[in-house]
Amino acid sequence: METAILKSPFKSEEYFVNMGPQHPATHGVLRLLLTIDGEVIKKVEPDLGYIHRSIEKMCERDSYQQIIHLTDRLDYLSAHINNEAVCLAVENALELEVPERVKVIRTILDELTRIASHCLWWGVMGMDVGALTTYFYGFRDRELINDIFEETCGARLTMNYNVPGGLRHDIHPNFVKRVKDFVAHFKTKLPEYDRLLTGNIIFQKRTKGVGVLSKEDAIAYGASGPVGRGSGYSCDVRIHHPYSALHKVNFNEALQTAGDAFARYQVRIQEMWESLSIIEQLIDDIPEGAIQVATDAVIKLPKGEFYQKVETARGELGVFIISTGTKNPYRLKLRSPGLSNLSLLNHITVGSKIGDLVAAMATLDLVIPDIDR
Amino acid sequence: MNIPLNISGPLHNWLFAILPPAAAGIFEMVIMALVYLAIFAVAGLFLVLLERKVAAWFQLRLGPNRVGYFGLMQTMADALKLVSKELTGTEKADKFLYNLAPYFVIITALMALAVIPFSSGFQAFDINIGVFFIIALSSIGVIGILLAGWSSNNKFAMIGAMRSGVQTISYELSVGLSLLTMILLTGTPQLSGIVEVQKNGWLIVQGHIPALIAFMIYMIAGTAETNRAPFDLVEAESELGAGFHTEYSGMKFAYFFLAEFINMFIIAAVAVTVFFGAWLSPFGITESIPWLGVFWFLAKTLAIVFLMMWFRWTFPRLRVDQLLKLEWKYLLPLNLMNIVLMALIVWLNLTIQF
Numbered sequence: 001m002e003t004a005i006l007k008s009p010f011k012s013e014e015y016f017v018n019m020g021p022q023h024p025a026t027h028g029v030l031r032l033l034l035t036i037d038g039e040v041i042k043k044v045e046p047d048l049g050y051i052h053r054s055i056e057k058m059c060e061r062d063s064y065q066q067i068i069h070l071t072d073r074l075d076y077l078s079a080h081i082n083n084e085a086v087c088l089a090v091e092n093a094l095e096l097e098v099p100e101r102v103k104v105i106r107t108i109l110d111e112l113t114r115i116a117s118h119c120l121w122w123g124v125m126g127m128d129v130g131a132l133t134t135y136f137y138g139f140r141d142r143e144l145i146n147d148i149f150e151e152t153c154g155a156r157l158t159m160n161y162n163v164p165g166g167l168r169h170d171i172h173p174n175f176v177k178r179v180k181d182f183v184a185h186f187k188t189k190l191p192e193y194d195r196l197l198t199g200n201i202i203f204q205k206r207t208k209g210v211g212v213l214s215k216e217d218a219i220a221y222g223a224s225g226p227v228g229r230g231s232g233y234s235c236d237v238r239i240h241h242p243y244s245a246l247h248k249v250n251f252n253e254a255l256q257t258a259g260d261a262f263a264r265y266q267v268r269i270q271e272m273w274e275s276l277s278i279i280e281q282l283i284d285d286i287p288e289g290a291i292q293v294a295t296d297a298v299i300k301l302p303k304g305e306f307y308q309k310v311e312t313a314r315g316e317l318g319v320f321i322i323s324t325g326t327k328n329p330y331r332l333k334l335r336s337p338g339l340s341n342l343s344l345l346n347h348i349t350v351g352s353k354i355g356d357l358v359a360a361m362a363t364l365d366l367v368i369p370d371i372d373r
Numbered sequence: 374m375n376i377p378l379n380i381s382g383p384l385h386n387w388l389f390a391i392l393p394p395a396a397a398g399i400f401e402m403v404i405m406a407l408v409y410l411a412i413f414a415v416a417g418l419f420l421v422l423l424e425r426k427v428a429a430w431f432q433l434r435l436g437p438n439r440v441g442y443f444g445l446m447q448t449m450a451d452a453l454k455l456v457s458k459e460l461t462g463t464e465k466a467d468k469f470l471y472n473l474a475p476y477f478v479i480i481t482a483l484m485a486l487a488v489i490p491f492s493s494g495f496q497a498f499d500i501n502i503g504v505f506f507i508i509a510l511s512s513i514g515v516i517g518i519l520l521a522g523w524s525s526n527n528k529f530a531m532i533g534a535m536r537s538g539v540q541t542i543s544y545e546l547s548v549g550l551s552l553l554t555m556i557l558l559t560g561t562p563q564l565s566g567i568v569e570v571q572k573n574g575w576l577i578v579q580g581h582i583p584a585l586i587a588f589m590i591y592m593i594a595g596t597a598e599t600n601r602a603p604f605d606l607v608e609a610e611s612e613l614g615a616g617f618h619t620e621y622s623g624m625k626f627a628y629f630f631l632a633e634f635i636n637m638f639i640i641a642a643v644a645v646t647v648f649f650g651a652w653l654s655p656f657g658i659t660e661s662i663p664w665l666g667v668f669w670f671l672a673k674t675l676a677i678v679f680l681m682m683w684f685r686w687t688f689p690r691l692r693v694d695q696l697l698k699l700e701w702k703y704l705l706p707l708n709l710m711n712i713v714l715m716a717l718i719v720w721l722n723l724t725i726q727f
Contacts, residue, residue, distance in 0.1 A: 015528065017528050017529070023614065024610050024611050024614065025611045039532070039536075039693055127611060128611045129611070129690060130603065130605065130609065130688070130689045131688060131689040132686065133428075133686050133687060136432040136433050136434060137432075137433070140433055200689060202688055202689045202690070202691055202695075203689045205692075206689055206691070206692060206695075353692055353693060353694065354532070355606075355609070355612055355692040355693065358611050358612050
């Protein structure tokens with residue numbers, strides 16, 4: 001290296017930086033191998049495996065009730081939605097019809113989970129582009145949702161509230177009132193988010209035209225969730241394959257066509273509004289009825305292959321179960337949204353600056369345990 | 374050397390009465406140095422606490438409130454912790470430069486304090502090129518940051534240091550030119566002279582439109598000079614970890630940390646001196662009580678410091694190319710036009726005088 005410098009003193013040289021596994025912008029133990037020329041990124045290579053727990057393999061060992069507990073630990077910000085994916089898959093396989101009450105409560109909790117996840121994302125998004133205050137604003141509102149979860153489910157993060165056939169137990173008597181209070185509260189706080197960050201000229205300059213992803217590439221890379229919808233790819237599972245109580249509600253799919261970081265940002269802000277609207281449509285008339293249908297103590301799925309997809313806060317989560325008719329799945333494959341979205345990173349950041357990489361990565365909203373299962 | 378310090382008048386007389394002049398001079402200088410070190414330490418610790426309280430206020434938190442009443446001793450405790458910590462470093466660092474770098478930063482910050490006119494006569498070193506002295510010192514401070522990043526043999530620190538170099542070279546122009554605009558109005562770069570001129574009205578009023586533009590440019594460039602958000606690319610924590618001081622620990626880290634706050638204080642103090650009448654009270658309401666000058670000076674400085682903290686806890690960070698674009702495409706041409714405008718206003722005698 002020294003001789004190279006001596007030969008041509010003004011030659012610029014590419015160099016190599018390890019971003020992670022401990023780095024503030026990777027939000028977990030993701031390691032990025034960056035090849036940089038000055039400030040310009042030449043190549044981004046994600047290196048996975050730092051938090052691999054072989055969840056898919058463990059699923060083959062466990063019964064279907066036990067699998068629910070493992071799915072909490074995938075994308076821990078959408079724990080409830082992950083649980084629901086497995087439960088729906090099992091219920092479809094058993095051809096169980098769960099009561100309406102269960103469906104409505106599941107959907108309300110799904111949307112609360114989505115808002116909580118987007119609140120956290122909004123906080124760290126601001127932090128990644130340098131506005132530290134957003135973090136606390138996002139967490140302030142997320143805490144209220146976590147309190148609702150805690151009261152009803154007993155846990156704040158890993159909820160385990162769904163079981164195959166229904167819910168673990170009934171909602172807390174305060175649930176409806178607290179959710180209504182939260183919706184009213186959050187409607188006054190969401191405009192605050194816009195005032196603090198969205199309208200800021202520096203923020204717009206930092207995100208507009210950064211990490212541009214075309215619709216074709218979004219489809220080719222298998223992008224889903226807000227990342228796909230930011231590029232104009234209509235991929236909301238809730239619209240195209242409604243599950244639980246989603247057929248009962250009217251809501252718009254948040255779509256933007258620009259495909260840059262700011263478009264993905266706007267999609268998530270818009271999604272929070274849509275989630276509020278879904279909750280408002282359902283919360284007033286939660287049907288009375290049972291919270292479970294009885295299942296066998298040991299659930300045995302019929303022989304065959306079963307697939308269920310749901311829309312988590314990050315995109316499309318697919319659960320593919322191959323059953324041989326025993327109490328354990330022969331194989332359980334999870335299609336996680338984070339992995340597909342991460343695969344875009346090199347494509348959308350090559351040629352941009354280090355700061356752009358961080359901003360673009362923030363709008364992919366990566367949760368590393370979801371990528372490394 | 375002339376040390377025109379009113380508050381040390383009795384001390385000065387007493388020392389010169391009991392000691393030979395040479396010894397008395399040396400003693401007096403040592404005592405003044407200690408006084409300024411104390412100011413430095415207290416100001417640094419207080420500003421760190423203030424920043425944490427202001428940040429907490431912006432962020433729906435309480436801030437430090439456990440150590441001492443209202444958390445007042447928190448930064449003291451932090452400083453004690455940092456003093457007692459082990460000084461670690463990278464094995465392949467350039468040891469000499471690595472150890473030298475923090476002193477560059479801290480000494481220049483301390484030297485710049487000497488020319489700040491805290492009150493009538495409360496100024497250690499009333500040099501006749503005061504404004505230029507401060508600009509020169511801030512340039513030397515950057516060498517410390519560059520050395521720190523380069524010598525610690527860490528790529529993130531290196532990127533931070535390079536950014537710092539680029540940023541400071543650019544924004545020094547704006548700081549210098551905006552202060553130059555005001556020197557057109559005062560006719561002297563000596564800080565006490567600048568205060569003297571403002572007895573007919575603060576310069577931001579005297580110079581009205583161009584002074585206001587100069588003040589805004591100065592605040593933007595000054596924030597960039599101190600490497601604070603939205604210009605904190607040097608230590609952009611979501612991009613570079615801790616930037617240039619990644620490899621520093623204990624007291625060496627504390628030097629960088631303190632210097633940042635003292636530099637912020639100096640930028641604010643210069644803004645107050647050049648634009649807001651330094652220790653002069655508004656409309657001369659307390660002119661008969663000269664010792665209130667310190668109060669007015671500190672009050673105005675803290676107001677500007679608060680403004681800079683407000684920036685920091687509200688704005689996102691610029692990207693490095695946007696930072697340069699802002700300076701070279703917008704601030705610099707505006708600044709040059711502003712100088713012409715100010716020259717015209719001074720020439721045509723359009724200033725507002727009371």
